Amino acid sequence: MSNQAQETDGQQATGKRSGARIKIGIVGCGEVTQIMHWPSLSQLAELYEVTALCDISPVVLETLGKRWNVGALDTDHRELVGRTDIDAVLVASPHAFHAEVTLAAIQAGKHVLVEKPMCVNQREAKEITVAQQKNQVVVQVGYMRRYAPAFLYACDAVKKIGPIRFARVRDFLGSNSLIINQTSAVIRDHHLPKSLQKEAIQRDEELVTEALGGNRAEDIKTAYRLMLGLSSHDLSAMRELIGMPSKVLFAAQRAGGRYLAAAFDYGPFVCQFETGIDNIPRFDAHLEVFGEHKNVRVQYDTPYVRNLPIRVFTTESNGQGGVITSDAHPAWGDPFVAEWKAFYDNVTQNRLPKSGPEDFLLDLELFTQMVELMREH
Numbered sequence: 001m002s003n004q005a006q007e008t009d010g011q012q013a014t015g016k017r018s019g020a021r022i023k024i025g026i027v028g029c030g031e032v033t034q035i036m037h038w039p040s041l042s043q044l045a046e047l048y049e050v051t052a053l054c055d056i057s058p059v060v061l062e063t064l065g066k067r068w069n070v071g072a073l074d075t076d077h078r079e080l081v082g083r084t085d086i087d088a089v090l091v092a093s094p095h096a097f098h099a100e101v102t103l104a105a106i107q108a109g110k111h112v113l114v115e116k117p118m119c120v121n122q123r124e125a126k127e128i129t130v131a132q133q134k135n136q137v138v139v140q141v142g143y144m145r146r147y148a149p150a151f152l153y154a155c156d157a158v159k160k161i162g163p164i165r166f167a168r169v170r171d172f173l174g175s176n177s178l179i180i181n182q183t184s185a186v187i188r189d190h191h192l193p194k195s196l197q198k199e200a201i202q203r204d205e206e207l208v209t210e211a212l213g214g215n216r217a218e219d220i221k222t223a224y225r226l227m228l229g230l231s232s233h234d235l236s237a238m239r240e241l242i243g244m245p246s247k248v249l250f251a252a253q254r255a256g257g258r259y260l261a262a263a264f265d266y267g268p269f270v271c272q273f274e275t276g277i278d279n280i281p282r283f284d285a286h287l288e289v290f291g292e293h294k295n296v297r298v299q300y301d302t303p304y305v306r307n308l309p310i311r312v313f314t315t316e317s318n319g320q321g322g323v324i325t326s327d328a329h330p331a332w333g334d335p336f337v338a339e340w341k342a343f344y345d346n347v348t349q350n351r352l353p354k355s356g357p358e359d360f361l362l363d364l365e366l367f368t369q370m371v372e373l374m375r376e377h
Helices: 031-043 058-068 077-081 095-107 122-135 149-159 176-183 194-211 218-242 335-348 357-376
Strands: 022-027 048-054 072-074 088-091 111-115 139-142 164-174 247-254 259-265 270-278 283-291 294-300 311-317 323-328
Touching: 022 031, 022 077, 022 335, 031 048, 031 176, 031 335, 048 058, 048 077, 058 072, 072 077, 077 095, 088 095, 095 111, 095 122, 095 194, 111 335, 122 194, 122 357, 139 335, 139 357, 149 218, 149 294, 149 311, 164 176, 164 218, 194 218, 218 247, 218 259, 218 270, 218 283, 218 357, 247 357, 259 357
Parallel strands: 022 048, 022 088, 048 072, 088 111, 111 139, 164 270
Antiparallel strands: 164 283, 247 259, 259 270, 283 294, 294 311, 311 323
16 A cells, blocks of 8 residues: 655654554544445454444434444543543544544544544644644544545656646535435434534534634635535645645635635646536536646546546647547545545554644645635625
C-alpha cells in the first residue's frame, strides 16, 4: 500500500502494535455510517472490530446493535470514549458536535477518524490541534477521496505534466437523498424529540455565526455550510493535487448560497472552482489540470454507492500532430476502505495522517477568504 500519511515536523503519534485488530467505537450511526463505514469496517474485519455504538436515538442504537451484533450501546458519547474496550473512535455525528466528540476522544487517549468537516470554525480546529499534539494520538479527517488509488495516480501524473497553465475543480450533484433513497435502506428515527433537533440546529447556528465573525446573512451562512460539507472534499483534494493557493482572487455565491464560484491564485496559473446542488440524481465531480502538452482529470462518482470506479482521464499530444487519450481505472475498491486502511497504518506505524488537524485548518483559511470576498459581492 502506498505511503498515504505524512509526519509533521518529525512528530509521531502513539501507535498500536501492528497485526492487532483495532477496536472501534462509533459515535453517530446515521446514513454515512450505515451505508459506507460499517460495510468498510466489515470488509476489513482482519484489521478492525466494532465494539461500541453511540447515537442519540435509542431506536437506531438498538436496531443496529442487534443487526451488527454489537452489545455496548450508549446515547452519550462521553460514556463511549471512556470505555476500555475501544482503541479508536469514528466521529460521524452531526457537524456541530464533531469538535466536542473529537476532543473528548483525544482526551481519553483514543485515536480518531472524524468525518469531514473536522469542526465548524478555526477556534475548534486549533483546540483539536493542540489536544492532538499533547496526547500524541492519531486524528484523521475523513477525506476519503484523497486516499483513493485513482487520486494518488492522478497526483503522480500531474507531477509529470510540466508547467501547469490552468486548473479546474467542479462538483455539481443532486441532493444525496435522490440516490440514497433508491439504493439503501437506512434505519432512521422519525420520532426524535424536537428538543434534540432544536439543540443541534442552535449549536450549528452559534458555531457558524462565530466562524463568520457575527455575520448573519442567511445566504452567506448557507454558502459556508456548503464549503464545510461538499466543498471541503473538493478543495482539500485540490490542495494535495496542486498545492495551496497564494490567495483567493474571486468568490461569489448565488441562489441563496447553494451555488458557489471562486478563482484561486497559483502565480503562474489560476484554478477555477464551481459547485452547486440541484435536483438531478447524478454526481459530476472532477479535478482537472491543464499543461502545455497534457491534461489530467480525476473523475469521481457518488460515494453512496460503494465501489464505483474513480477514473483518471489524460489527453496529450503524440508529438506527431495527433492526440492520445487514456482512461485509467487503477484499482477496484472503495475510497472509504482505502481511508480505513490508511488509518490502520497510521495508528500501527506511529504516523500522522496527511489529512490531519493542521491540514484541515488550511481548508478553513480558504473558506474564510472566500466568505470575505462573497460579502463584497
